Amino acid sequence: MLKKIDTRELKIGMVVEKMDRSWLEHPFLTNRKKITSYSQINKLLEYSIDEVYINIDLGLDVEPEEDIEEETEPEIEIFEPEPPPPPIPPPSPxxxxxxxxxxxxxxxxxxxxxxxxxxxxxxxxxxxxxxxxxxxxxxxxxxxxxxxxxxxxxxxxxxxxxxxxxxxxxxxxxxxxxxxxxxxxxxxxxxxxxxxxxxxxxxxxxxxxxxxxxxxxxxxxxxxxxxxxxxxxxxxxxxxxxxxxxxxxxxxxxxxxxxxxxxxxxxxxxxxxxxxxxxxxxxxxxxxxxxxxxxxxxxxxxxxxxxxxxxxxxxxxxxxxxxxxxxxxxxxxxxxGIFPVGTTVQLDSSEIGVVISINHEMILRPQVILLFKDEIRRYPTPVIVNLSERTADGGRFARTIMRPVNPAQWRINVEQILAKVG
Ligand SMILES: [Fe+2]
CATH class of the missing domain: 1.10.3210.10 (Hypothetical protein af1432)
Incomplete structure (x- = not known):
């Protein structure tokens, strides 16, 4: 019999029978996999597979939490720590x-x-x-x-x-x-x-x-x-x-x-x-x-x-x-910064980029490397802009962050971008 469970509930000894993913999108060679180590569970989570079907005829089932605690857990050891060390005066205000x-x-x-x-x-x-x-x-x-x-x-x-x-x-x-x-x-x-x-x-x-x-x-x-x-x-x-x-x-x-x-x-x-x-x-x-x-x-x-x-x-x-x-x-x-280094953001100009350094005087206006002109068109060469820059007439700010966005949606590898900036 198959049972759908949260991947985090997997235990060694369970048999994963299927996942809501194609064979190409999971880490194992076959769809059926007996769990023999925690690293296999970690791998599934790494692939963002949050739910799996286990075959409870071939492997372990999920046990109700209370049962595990009542039947298999040894008596709880009461942990009595030593008294805390004397407080250390903090640096002066x-x-x-x-x-x-x-x-x-x-x-x-x-x-x-x-x-x-x-x-x-x-x-x-x-x-x-x-x-x-x-x-x-x-x-x-x-x-x-x-x-x-x-x-x-x-x-x-x-x-x-x-x-x-x-x-x-x-x-x-x-x-x-x-x-x-x-x-x-x-x-x-x-x-x-x-x-x-x-x-x-x-x-x-x-x-x-x-x-x-x-x-x-x-x-x-x-x-x-x-x-x-x-x-x-x-x-x-x-x-x-x-x-x-x-x-x-x-x-x-x-x-x-x-x-x-x-x-x-x-x-x-x-x-x-x-x-x-x-x-x-x-x-x-x-x-x-x-x-x-x-x-x-x-x-x-x-x-x-x-x-x-x-x-x-x-x-x-x-x-x-x-x-x-x-x-x-x-x-x-x-x-x-409100938008820490590495945050992918969309600006009011529709451009999309990655925050590469913080402006401590104006934390909403960091330096950004622009990768997309809008949601479709990529810049041929990335452009670095400082969001504290104003328009040519010195009036309003030329660009402002509208919202953080998910880098995966634009296939942006943030770590690679930051590595290149240096
Ligand atoms: Fe800790």
Whole structure:
């Protein structure tokens, strides 16, 4: 008998009998496929196959959630974390002023260097995660060095490194995510006018915030479906594990450790592991929690598809009232722009293009590379325009963004476009 289910409900041992897709549009050699690994489920999600038909005569059926919990789950282990570390005084309020000094290096130039730094950071994170998995101590000096290079990049140009964070991987989410969160935290930190040493501490905490996930069983970490209560309890230990790993590492400050341990705390007390609220949560942790969520929802993960950057921004603003310190969400949006780099937009001139750099003085008027003259005609050579430019008589703005659009509809490969801009 066939049963239609959400792809995220697939489990190892089920047999997929058919999909509402032609053979050419799915990743398997045959239409019938026995699920033997989570990576097969991830592949289906990668191909945007959200529903499948399983054959319950040939493989496992979907079990009601309550049954699984009642019959097969062992007794829930009560997780009692240690009391939180003493609060660390945040930098003084005058440091919250947005940085206004001009960048010494133009975006296009810094992009070339930022790419090298980003690649190096991914190697470092890869090594760190591997070391944690095999029970080795991590090399704090390597982390500190590469975070220092990221800070230097951001002081040369505030947007280059952040623009690269929108180039997402699928298979290595935790690694890419750690580098992205670090890059965006340091970018926001510079926007808020923190000094380079503060940025380095913030960046180290952000880069290592999820190292504890490497101590969570891989089948829980990569599970495409909803976690059971027991699995979620296990997952909720990862901030503590991260802080423990950092405590065993030379040269990691208390401030960086606190970022890791508090990155799932929420401003109104609904987070974990301690349920801290308001200013009990260190300033750097408040910033990291916002960026952690933003990067997660705008990335493909094993259990959900990425939302476009501008939708991620909208969501953050919504959650700013319940989960985060709203003024910091607003600072982040101001820093990233309403239409972050990589957003595909249609203008009032009907032209379609991709945002390539932010105008911090006029966040609705970024620089855009135009690819289409209208919904049908492509530009023979892309044209870069600055939306703060006015018409020849100096009156109104020559072009204005009307709406973000889906790049897939125009077969626009945003990552390729951004790569060419540099
Ligand atoms: Fe986390």
């Amino acid at each position: 005058q440091t919250y002023r947005p940085a206004s000094s001009p960048d010494p290096v133009v975006f296009e130039e810094e992009l070339k260097v930022a790419r090298i730094v980003q690649k190096e950071a991914r190697f470092v994170v890869n090594d760190v995660m591997h070391d944690v998995r095999v029970g080795k101590n991590i090399e704090g000096e390597k982390v500190s060095k590469v975070v220092g290079e990221m800070v230097d990049s951001i002081f040369r140009n505030r947007d280059a490194l952040a623009s690269l964070t929108r180039i997402k991987g699928y298979d290595e989410y935790t690694f890419v995510h750690s580098v992205n969160v670090c890059a965006l935290c340091v970018t926001l930190g510079r926007h808020l006018d923190f000094d380079p040493e503060q940025l380095r501490q913030l960046g180290i905490g952000a880069m290592l915030h999820d190292t504890g996930k490497m101590m969570v069983p891989i089948e829980i970490l990569n599970k495409p479906g909803k976690l059971t209560d027991r699995e979620f309890l296990e997952m909720k230990k990862h901030p503590i594990y991260s802080a423990e790993i950092m405590a065993r590492t030379n040269g990691i400050s208390e401030q960086a450790k606190t970022v890791a341990i508090q990155h799932h705390e929420r401003y109104h007390g609904n987070g974990y592991p301690y349920g801290l609220k308001g200013d009990e949560i260190q300033l750097f942790s408040q910033l990291t929690s916002i960026i952690d969520v933003y990067d997660a929802i705008t990335s493909n993960r094993c259990y959900s598809k990425a939302m476009p950057a501008y939708e991620g921004i909208k969501k953050l603003y919504e959650w700013g009232r319940t989960d985060f310190n709203l003024p910091f969400v607003e600072s982040f949006i101001q820093c990233l």
